[in-house]
Amino acid sequence: MKKEPKIESATVRAEYAQHVVPSYKRSATAPVLVRGKGSRVWDADGKEYLDFGSGIAVNCLGHAHPRLAEVMRRQGEELVHVSNIFFHPKQAELATALVQRTGPGKMFFCNSGAEANEGMVKAARKAGSGEGRYEVITALNSFHGRTLGMIAASGQERLREGFGPVMPGFVYVPFNDLAAVEKAIGPKTAAVMVEGIQGEGGVIPATADYLLGLRKLTKEKGVSLLMDSVQCGHYRTGRFQSYELILEKAGKREKFLPDAVSMAKSLGAGFPIGAVWFGEKLKDVLGPGSHATTYGGTALACAVALEILKIIEEEKLAENIAARGEELKRGLAQLTGKGWVGEVRGYGGMVGVTVRGRTHAEVAEALAQQGLLVVPAGSDVLRFLAPYNVSMAEIEEAVRKVEATL
Template structure:
């Protein structure tokens, strides 16, 4: 029985698999069972920022595996601390929480927003049309696309979906009950749609007026993918909370939530946690990823960005 037939027999059929049997990856290429090479433009759905077999990432992983693969979050862990320090130094945020994935980072951000809002009698969250935040129930509650939501109702209450890039509509929907606004500054799954300057300006004007959190989903657009560490940096603004993942762990499951001084003390002992969040091997890989991207790759990202912009 071929591997494709076995897969259909034993897995829930949630993925439309490509008919290629990949045996290994090498640099920017995937190599199938017949030795044929493919230029990988999927990049693990935005995960493999450094391609396959990066020596710095492999070295970091192997060295940490020799020490310990997993350690309870009841212990302080050097790889976690090192990666958190890197993220804080690069971004200026105050606190970090590590997760296993982007979806878990969004769930954490929802909990953080709700808990923060509770102090002020705020419990509504604004999210936007055509967005994608993940497959979990909280993430689906932020989204409006029937393709992902149908059959999973009911969703979390108190979440209002507003048309993306509609500054007038957002002004009508935000009020004193608004605890947070969740958005992608560049929509990924929604078609690579950047937020307009006027839309972002209006959101941050309303934040000053109504005191809510702006939560940036940078899961696909973060880590210099747009030439800057975060996509929101192109707009000259700074959200209160940021969700990260995708390339952060160098191919290993890793996400993060960053928060500013407004939310620094919201989570207290026992109010949130994750068994595998911040896995030491993944965090070691994450440190290597950031250092490697800083070592000349950023300039290449910027030049490639200019190249494609001129040809669109």
């Protein structure tokens, strides 16, 4: 076999500096990653890392899963893309599978999380347009994406700096504060949009009472309830949707079904796909010609997403990540108060640790030196976003690597 020439990290970094827009916070020593397998990745110099960043909550099956590689090859040879003015069976099958797991309704397919949220907000505005309702209430500290619409929607001022004029129609209120939402709802309100667990904001779960209160309030006021499940959904917490887990943990038996749920990240496990589930209220609002995207729900993307669902179910990976997440939390909690380790929170493959005495970026770099990749969030949190097929031994290894940085 022909030997591939060695990739020089310095050359790759220099090419980035010259030809890639510097919009991402990348440290000068960030690894040049060239290969992955399961929970591990390797850089160009052969250094091995345990990848608990998972491409920011994306690679739910780890790296180079053989069944995903195979489905991509098979579908690639059969049919990759046709226009959405035609039908194809994979989109039908995926829509059915996602509706079965979420609730009665319909799916819209797109390519990313921001795009899914755009679709959700468009539908809510269209539904409210007859009554002059267009405003969407979102939470402070929330993150909904980087399009012009979603930087306006996100409850973080820094995302908007320099990009004005900002799209009007968004109102921000403190997270987990039902009274603040009630006060903000007015005759122009079309929707309330929240994350089940704020991800970029620092792994902050909604409370069960907040979610149930939002559902009751929005129903009473004729306002849509939109859940941004891009990061916390698709089994990341061990349940299909984080709101199911939050309600279950709180012992709440009430039925909770929002009017729309956005999906991306783990839905494609690294293959770009986004989607929105619309419930009874919104499922037919986006009529012919009202919303579209060329690549939405290609045969290839849908085949990959279907295979991911099959793997998660056949291999009981939701149960696995729920159990491994508890082990990780237990291991990290034993280090609380030592060195930089503060509070440990979250569920399954979405665990956050607050950082004390140092910046989260500094600690992330120290962990990378130990061979553990994690992702900073908020002002002082590190996210541990393990793949769903992570093993107990890998969890223990991650905790040992954390201990080594104290």
